Amino acid sequence: AAGVIQSPRHLIKEKRETATLKCYPIPRHDTVYWYQQGPGQDPQFLISFYEKMQSDKGSIPDRFSAQQFSDYHSELNMSSLELGDSALYFCASSLAAWGSSYNEQFFGPGTRLTVL
Amino acid sequence: DAKTTQPPSMDCAEGRAANLPCNHSTISGNEYVYWYRQIHSQGPQYIIHGLKNNETNEMASLIITEDRKSSTLILPHATLRDTAVYYCIVRAYYNQGGKLIFGQGTELSVKP
Numbered sequence: 055a056a057g058v059i060q061s062p063r064h065l066i067k068e069k070r071e072t073a074t075l076k077c078y079p080i081p082r083h084d085t086v087y088w089y090q091q092g093p094g095q096d097p098q099f100l101i102s103f104y105e106k107m108q109s110d111k112g113s114i115p116d117r118f119s120a121q122q123f124s125d126y127h128s129e130l131n132m133s134s135l136e137l138g139d140s141a142l143y144f145c146a147s148s149l150a151a152w153g154s155s156y157n158e159q160f161f162g163p164g165t166r167l168t169v170l
Numbered sequence: 171d172a173k174t175t176q177p178p179s180m181d182c183a184e185g186r187a188a189n190l191p192c193n194h195s196t197i198s199g200n201e202y203v204y205w206y207r208q209i210h211s212q213g214p215q216y217i218i219h220g221l222k223n224n225e226t227n228e229m230a231s232l233i234i235t236e237d238r239k240s241s242t243l244i245l246p247h248a249t250l251r252d253t254a255v256y257y258c259i260v261r262a263y264y265n266q267g268g269k270l271i272f273g274q275g276t277e278l279s280v281k282p
Contacts, residue, residue: 058213087269096257097214099269110269144213159270161213 056080058162060145066168067135075130075165079147085109086128087146087159088120097144103128104150135169142166174258179277182252188245190276192258195239200262203234205243206270207254214257214272217243248280 059078067073079086085104089097099112103122114120117135122128132139143166146159175193182188194203205217218225218232220241225232231244245252257275261268 089270089272096255096272096274097208097270099271102269112269142211146213158216158219159214161215164211164213 058145058147058160060143060162060165062165063163064166064168066170068170069135069137071135071169073132073135073167075132075143075145075167077128077130077145077147077162079126079128079145080149080160083147083149083160084126085148085150085157086122086126087148088114088128088130089144089146089161091142091144091164092138093141100130132167137169140167140169174260174273176256176258176274176276178274179279181279181281182245182248184250184280184282185247188248188252188278188280190243190245190256190258190278191240192243193240194258194260197238197260198262201260202263203232203238203241204259204261204270205230205232205256206259206272207256208275209251209254214270217256248278250280250282252278253280254278 061076087102088100091097100114101120102110106122117133120130142164144164146161148157148159202221204219206214208214218230220232234241255275255277257272
């Protein structure tokens with residue numbers, strides 16, 4: 055079965071550089087979520103999109119922006135990178151399940167960003 | 171969303187049942203209990219969820235107390251591959267999904 059695809063899997067950047075992370079949700083899934091997991095920490099919600107519109111926002115820095123495109127893939131753009139941005143970035147997708155009891159989130163393998 | 175409390179770590183012998191508790195004393199009537207797990211550095215994985223009835227699927231069982239203030243995730247025959255951090259999350263159901271708030275989970279170590 056198709057899973058969530060994230061690219062790149064590993065990324066090394068210098069301070070003050072920019073980075074773009076990409077997420078390809080499971081086919082037919084209409085909702086995408088981004089999470090950040092720092093070293094030794096629990097995943098933290100950043101932002102989500104439903105049908106290409108931002109649906110919720112967490113503790114995402116102003117230096118970060120994201121969008122969901124017409125083909126439902128999503129990109130997380132990160133500018134002016136800081137050492138503290140080094141983390142695993144997970145994308146998850148789900149399908150709105152009207153009338154169902156739950157629409158589970160399927161997570162991708164993550165992108166490991168290292169800022170030097 | 172209601173706050174949850176889980177023990178930081180637990181050990182379990184391979185082949186035995188692993189019982190992972192979760193306290194959610196402030197849970198409200200429309201909030202579900204969800205369990206996810208994260209095997210080292212992999213993306214979290216959905217396990218099971220429930221509202222008030224006990225639930226079972228191919229991975230685990232979820233036992234929710236009658237007052238809904240606590241629950242237990244049961245892995246009936248733990249294997250080494252079940253070693254992971256287990257997260258208990260309480261939140262309302264949204265048709266369009268909804269963010270997951272990961273608190274401190276339980277690090278389960280399954281030992282031979």
